[in-house]
Amino acid sequence: MKIGFIGAGSMGSLLIESFILSEAVEPTQIKVSNRSIGKAQALAYKYPGIEVESNNVHVVYETEIVFLCIKPHEFATVISEIKPYVHEEQIIVSITSPVLLSHLEAELNCRVAKIIPSITNKMWSGATLCIYGNQIEETYQTKLQKLLSYISEPIKIEESYTRIVSDISSCGPAFFAFLLQQFIDSAVEETGISREGAMKIASNMLLGTGLLLTEGGMTTEEVQQRVAVPGGITAKALQLLSRETSGIFNELIRTTHAKYYEDLEVVNQTFDREEVGGQ
Incomplete structure (x- = not known):
């Protein structure tokens, strides 16, 4: 072939x-x-x-x-x-x-x-x-x-569903790499841990989490429940994340969709302008 x-x-x-x-x-x-x-x-x-x-x-x-x-x-x-x-x-x-x-x-x-x-x-x-x-x-x-x-x-x-699945599958790696970078940068700034060490640990954490959600058959809710002991450190941090990030991904999806429709209009105009095939 x-x-x-x-x-x-x-x-x-x-x-x-x-x-x-x-x-x-x-x-x-x-x-x-x-x-x-x-x-x-x-x-x-x-x-x-x-x-x-x-x-x-x-x-x-x-x-x-x-x-x-x-x-x-x-x-x-x-x-x-x-x-x-x-x-x-x-x-x-x-x-x-x-x-x-x-x-x-x-x-x-x-x-x-x-x-x-x-x-x-x-x-x-x-x-x-x-x-x-x-x-x-x-x-x-x-x-x-x-x-x-x-x-x-x-x-x-x-x-x-082209745009939303593209957000999740194709754009998603960049979005979560950005979030991971923010996590690592903050860890370095707040504690002095080496960037290389934090990156190695964080990257393996992300890989392992992905395996839990795929091969491990766990849901995102189950991962949080298994890690966060009621009243513990993780639970306290999750409360902060829930409060501070509320609505951020809704806005992200609105942004990507708006750009998609801009690009779609450009495509429509170019096909009309080119009069493909001489028609």
Whole structure:
């Protein structure tokens, strides 16, 4: 199976490297193009066998699955470019949340899907959120999910929940890394513990907590109950957290959704302006 990547930026390169290192595919099975060809060439240098293409159209040739790892405002132009060359047996996959399946289905004569990857896929962990177009049969969904299962747990979702599941799965690592950083910085400031020591302890704590919530089958409430003895230190601190953080994640979700709708409007305008396919 040949896999194509249009875009070798942060997430495109992460997916390429994760697929190779997990042995989902060999480097010789990958074709990649990028607006700045140097990024694609750097990947080919690191993983000999990757085919670097000078333009996006060549990526579409002889590939079964093509990942579009590009910015929202670039989609209309790229779709217009590759549209005459895709065929119905291909799966074109967007990894960009504001690009709707309806944008792709209206222009491409093939099966389309959207996935939301996560930086956690770099460690062959976390979820990959899968959203499928109307024309993609179960067989083709299974083919894509089998590939993604090497680096994640593929989870099928409805497109209407794209933004909130992206907040949790894709943005979540940054949010909780930020909170962990605040915890560590405060520990260093208040007690003088070394940053390196605090980071090692805190990182392992976060990993262990994740395992409790997944493989351990515990709920978030159960973790708190098991740690916090009534009237004890943890219970006192949890009262503070509950009081001081009330509503903060509601505001966070409102913020991400507002930006999503801004980006969606940009995508709609670019598709209208480009008049994809010359219509």
